[in-house]
Amino acid sequence: MAFESFEVVPAVDMQDGEVVQLVQGERGTEKRYGDPVEAAQRWVSAGARTLHLVDLDGAFEGERGNADAVERILDATGVDVQVGGGIRSVADATELLERGVDRVILGTAAVENPEIVGEISAEYPGSVMVSLDAKDGEVVVEGWTEGTGLDPAEAAQRYADLGAGSILFTNVDVEGQQAGVETEPVRRLADSVDIPVVASGGVADIDDVLALRAAGAAAVVVGTALYEGNFTLEEAKDAL
Secondary structure (H helix, E strand, C coil): CCCCCCEEEEEEEEECCEEEECCCCCCCCCEECCCHHHHHHHHHHCCCCEEEEEEHHHHHHCCCCCHHHHHHHHHHHCCEEEEECCCCCHHHHHHHHHHCCCEEEECHHHHHCCHHHHHHHHHCCCCEEEEEEEECCEEEECCCCEECCCCHHHHHHHHHHHCCCEEEEEECCCCCCCCCCCHHHHHHHHHHCCCCEEEECCCCCHHHHHHHHHCCCCEEEECHHHHCCCCCHHHHHHHC
């Protein structure tokens, strides 16, 4: 079972074969952090139990552009791996799960075709993590550019009923700014479903990590704050 105890999950966001961090998901804001495999190995050495891999080229273009890096990370690490970005079909998801990925993250595909969640989950129970990105309290898709009119908590309940194993909740309002987190949307979401809710967006320091745990998150994905050295994975584990 994923996330038996609360954990900090390092993000390895990839664009053009490099690790990058974007501010609020906007292309052109990226800061580069080198080779994805080296980054992944560094986080595993520091004690990461799970890695969060995102193919940003896949997310933006709809086709996975960093599949090779994902393959190399799977070969090099041996920890739980969740992968998102450009997974638009049952076939895409199945290929990754057969290759050894633990969870596939579905965003736009799940919003456009909710039944895909049930189809994949029937074959691979617990393997679908539905990504709900919220802006001003509304689920947004297509790289956070289009509103859907969906309430995050209601959407999460629907996906849980369809068989989703977990929810990845990104608060776009605070994402990538290292200005702190908002706990209320996370608490509301975690209270609405029985499956794990993984929080993402805005973590600047260890207090943010602790606040998200207190709000009911099962785990937190951290990118910029770890890459910029605001705190180490070891320090976070000690605090937890």
